[in-house]
Amino acid sequence: MTLLTWEPEYSVGIEGVDFEHREMIEMLNALYEETRHRMDPDAIDQFLGEIHATISAHFALEECVMRKFDYDEYEAHKDDHEELLDQIRELMDIFARDPEGGVSLLRERLSAWFSVHFSTFDSRLHGKLDMSRH
Ligand SMILES: [Fe+2]
Ligand SMILES: [Fe+2]
Incomplete structure (x- = not known):
């Protein structure tokens, strides 16, 4: 599963953006698989560090493009990015002391965040600004 x-x-x-979004989904799925099989704390910690770095870079790119084009929903979109990064940091803290609690946060909140963010904030942004041309 x-x-x-x-x-x-x-x-x-936009192919490049969809590719990055798929990559983020794959990384979270790989982390989830890891937690289901053996719960190796070092492996989980490494996964979380990589996920945080990849997602931060993706958000920084989107925010840079939004500022460049004076995008009208910049603040709301950026706030939603901050919310996810906070959740990932929280996930790292929870995993460190309570791996089971970390898995439920991963399963319930992060999956909901991605499906909502991609189909609302990101689809509006990328629909207005073709990021592949900038
Ligand atoms: Fe995005
Ligand atoms: Fe976004």
């Missing part, structure tokens, strides 16, 4: 499944409505219509 995987945690997150790519859905056609997540597509923002």
